Amino acid sequence: MAIRDADYQKIAKFSRSEDVALINAYVSITCDPVIGKYQQCKEFWSQIKTEYKATSRSDPVRTTKSLQTRVSTLKREIKRYVSHIRGCFRNMPSGFTLETAYSICQLDYEEYPKYGNTWRHDDVFQILKNYTLRNSIQRFMIVKQ
Numbered sequence: 001m002a003i004r005d006a007d008y009q010k011i012a013k014f015s016r017s018e019d020v021a022l023i024n025a026y027v028s029i030t031c032d033p034v035i036g037k038y039q040q041c042k043e044f045w046s047q048i049k050t051e052y053k054a055t056s057r058s059d060p061v062r063t064t065k066s067l068q069t070r071v072s073t074l075k076r077e078i079k080r081y082v083s084h085i086r087g088c089f090r091n092m093p094s095g096f097t098l099e100t101a102y103s104i105c106q107l108d109y110e111e112y113p114k115y116g117n118t119w120r121h122d123d124v125f126q127i128l129k130n131y132t133l134r135n136s137i138q139r140f141m142i143v144k145q
Contacts, residue, residue, distance in 0.1 A: 012060045014070050016123065021058075023124045025051035026071055027131045077121055078128055084109045 014022070029047045045064045052067060062070075088105035096104070106122075 015058060016120065018056055018058045018062075019070070019074060019121065020123045020127070021056035022048075022052050022067060022070060023074060023127050024055060025049075027127060031131065074121060074124055075128070078125055081109060081121070081125060084112065 025048045028051055029044065045068060048071075049062075049064055049067055052062070085102070085105045088108055089101060092101050092104070
């Protein structure tokens, strides 16, 4: 069955504020010990969609599938960025502040021909970085006890 042009409505691209709201919802639901990530997929994404709608101030209607795809895309781009940053940090001379090192690595990432575009997910990167750090600390505390 072919989709007719009249039935197809192109959904607008996600804005930065939508990305931040979506990742915040994802992290919030994943980190919540009561809700957690160990539940049925449909329930998990329903919770994320509800949280996203509550915090996002955007006009476009987003389907669950579009939210799943966007989270997957953001996580993939962040993972690629982190792998580039790690290599850059290893080769960084001592004496640089953390902010300077990140700035240099970000410029290097943008100039790298394989990626070749401007890094626009810094807010999302910071959220996921803090989420990963928080999970690492929690796992360490559980093992330590």
